Structures are given as structure tokens and as C-alpha cells.
Amino acid sequence: MTDANESNTRFIFITGGVMSGIGKGVVTASIGKVLQFRGFNISVVKIDPYLNVDPGTLNPIEHGECFITEDVWDFTPVPESDERCYKISEIDQDFGTYSRFLGIEMHPSHNITSGQIYLSTILRERKGKFLGKTVQLIPHVTSIIKKRLMAISESENLDVLLIECGGTVGDLESSIFLEAFRQIKLEYPHRTALVHVTLVPYSRAVGQQKSKPTQHSVKMLQSVGLQPDIIIGRSEKPLADDIKSKISLYSNIPEAAVISNPDLDVVYELPLLFEEQGLGDFLCELIDLKAKLVSYSEVTNYSEWVKMVELYKNASKTVRIAMPGKYFNISDSYISINDALEHAAAHQGYKTELKMINITEDTNIEEVLRDCDGILLTPGFGERAVEGMIKSAEYAMEKKVPFLGICFGAQLFYIAFCRKYLGLTGANSSEIVTDTPYPVVDLLESQKDVTEKGGSMRLGAHKIIIEKNTKLFNAYNQKEIKERFRHRYHIQERFITEEAKQKGMIVSSRDETGKIINSIELNRDDHWMVGTQFHPEFKSRPYAPSKLYFDFIKACIAKKAGNI
């Protein structure tokens, strides 16, 4: 490699075999955790081999939620040129998992897509950066991939950079990234390790776990010049000893390098299970890392993590939250929200039971909401399920059910209020009905000239100025906070008339200019109903729940106990 990596960063590559969706993100985060227990400064890169520049334009039904970062990145496909840049803050949902496990903020440039790599390659060619050369996958595309990885390892002074490759080995799309891994392994043999995560299915017919799919995927890896150092087998139950030795024999790795990854009730337990199996020490030996002295911190300390896992295991009572909306074909569409609810509940001794209601024209809203202790109205785009979501907000207002509306959910709460209490029949968001008589939710000023899709919403973290004597202030106990946004439309203040105020509508926070409403709530002592234009779920951590979600769950628990 021409640009030698000056730092001493170790690289751990994580690939997947057999099929996708087996929790590679959780494995990556858990490997990061066992390294943090040893005091190492680590970070994670996720490679997504699809051609989208970022996942912001993907369908959450297919791909899960978009995670929003604190910073918005100006991605310049051709550095030092007049070529335009692209705003990126919407990244793969695995970053939510990494942040929750590791408590670190990762810059959006840590999510590398094929779209970014090919855009860089082709636009560089047009700028004459490869003059005289035939531009090829090897070495030109691989070199751009390697430069992206090296830039991160060098600028962030990392001990270890974990690099997870999305998809499964054998996918045409990911092969160029595997080739880049092969080259880095060749250049830095003592500083690299490859962890392969596979599925080990259980055959009921023969009453055995089966290693064959793993053997095949290891062969596939070997055929592109990559030898796994460690294999992590995902299975319902821990891997049986004979299966471990079979995988070891066929994959050409010691038995100690075959690690079990069984289904768990509390995902945060996985790093502890890895420790029990000696993964941390094995890995450190492999890449020649000597454990550092760990300073005390609730995030990186082993015994603190053990305590936290206990807290989750001991949460025994249940609080049932309804989530009326759409996109419920895969549970990942709102994973940060689900997890934020879980964190808030566990720290109050509860488990959450999420009742995800896929609203159709036939849904009887009253009936489906009746048995719930609280309602969370989800973020979203477009008109499907909207009327049912508005009715759900109305139900919460009328029956005084604790309610939290996130972004779209807050906007629909506002619409419900305007229709029901202000008599504004047909009030709507101009996103849903362009010629609504009462556009109570309308485009942000800054969005009026935006024509492009992808990275063009109001994104990233912004300052929020909170009004005193509000439920929002009670939750945060701070006048100024920073939370993350992803929207084009917003609540219109001109409809908050004297009458609206009398009927209980309050603006509880705004942006720094005072022009954008960031949250609303009902001014009621006997009812907790809050809607935020921002997404506090992205900052919720298992050891430090979001304060707003915490108060929402507190209200739900009180409602369940009949205390309000």
C-alpha cells in the first residue's frame, strides 16, 4: 500500500455467513465491549455494500430505521476540488446498536457505502485524478476503500478499529470490500483479525445442530483469500462441543476460536458470554494487544456492566405501550425507540410489552388501545395510516392516556388537537394534504427551495431551548439541551391562539431563533402528553435512559397503578 498506516491501530474485520439478519451488529458491538473492558480506545466502521449514498433514501420496512448522528458530515467525493459535497447524518441502524453498547459517538463517515465509494471513483476520474490510467476495481476502488479506513484509524488515535461488512460472504456487491480486507491483512498481518459470524441451525428432524452451512461459508471466504481467525456461531442454544470441534476442524482454526452466540433475553449480556468463553484474551493475543489500566467508568467497567445486565434481568413487572402506525413488518423499523422504552422501563423495574398496531382502514382504534398503559406515536412519512394515528392521539387526549409523540407523532398530536379542540375541520399537514384548509403542520422555511432527496432534511443535533414549568423541563431539568432531528415539516405556531392555550396546548421548547417549535404538550396535572419534533431515542443508553422516555414510562406506570 502506498500510504503506509503510521498509527499502530489494529483492525478487526467482521463478516457474515449463511444469511443476513443474525445479529452481526450486536456481535460487533459486543467484541468492542470486551476490548473496552481492557481499556482500549476503539471505534466501529460499518460497510453497506448497496449503491445508495446513504441509507436515508431506503425503505425502513426493508432496511430498518435510519440512525441519526450528532454531526452532519459534508461528504466530498473528490477532496480538494470544486466538486459538490453531500450532507450525511442518516446512517445504518447498526450504529444505534454500537452506540448503545459502547457509549461512543461515531462520525457519519464511519458508515461507508458502495454508493460513496463508486461516486468517489467516477468523479475522481472526471477530475483527472487517474490521468493515463485504466480505472479498475483493483487497485483504484480498493485503494479508495483502504484510504477511507486508514483516515479514520489515523485521525482518531484508535487502538482498535472494528470493521463490519454488511450482507453475507458470497454476495457480489460486497466482494470488493472483502478484497480490500484481504489486502490490508496482507499488509499488516500482525495487526489484523477476521471474525466470521455464521448461523448454526438446529435440525429438529435429527435433533442436532448443523455445522454444514458454516463450513460452506468458510469455504467461500477462503476462496477469496480470507482465512477466518475466529468463528462466532449464532444458534438458539449454545453450540454443542462436538459442533465446536467440527467447525474448528473444517475451518482450520483452534477450538478456542469457535464461540457460541445463543439467543439471549437481554442482548447486553452477550459481551459477558464472550468473556466467559475467553474471546477477549484470545483476540488480544492474536493481534498482540496488552490490556491497559482501565479507569473507572460506568460505560467501560466490567463489573458495572454485569450490574447493568442484572438490572435488565430483574425487571419483572410489565408496562404495555401501544405503537399505532405503519412499517411493522420488521421490528427494526423503530429499534432505537423500542430500546429507549426498554431502557426507561428497566431502570424503574419494568419490562416493556410493545403492542405494535399496523393501522388499516378497518382498525378499531378504541378497541386496540384499550388495554395499553401508554401510547407512543411513531415518526414517519406519507399518508398511510395517518388518520388512524390522529385518532389514536385523540383517544389519548380524551381518555388521558400517557402519550409521547415523536416527530411525525408530535405533528399528528397537534393535528388531532386542532381538529378536536379548535374545531379546525380538515386540519392537516401539508405533507399529507397539500391544499388542506388548515396547514397546521407545514414545510420548514429552510426546506422551501429543496428539490433533492437524500441528506436534504433538517438533520443532526440542534440546540433546544426549554420553557420552565413544563413536562419537558421537569424531565431534563435543564434550560438548554441538544437532541437530534430528521424532518422537513413542522408545527405552525400561528394556530396556537388564546383559545388553544386555554384548552391546554403549550409550546415547551423552541430552536435558538425562537422560530421553530421543537415540542408541544398539554398543560394538565392529571395527564402526561408530550410531542417532540426531535428524537431523544437516539441518545438513550442502557445505563443512562433518555430522561424524556423515563418520564413517559413513569407516567405509564402510574396510570397502570391507577395513580393518575
Ligand code: GLN
Ligand atoms: N414526515 C415528517 C417531516 O418530514 C416527520 C418526519 C419524522 O417523523 N422523522 O417533518
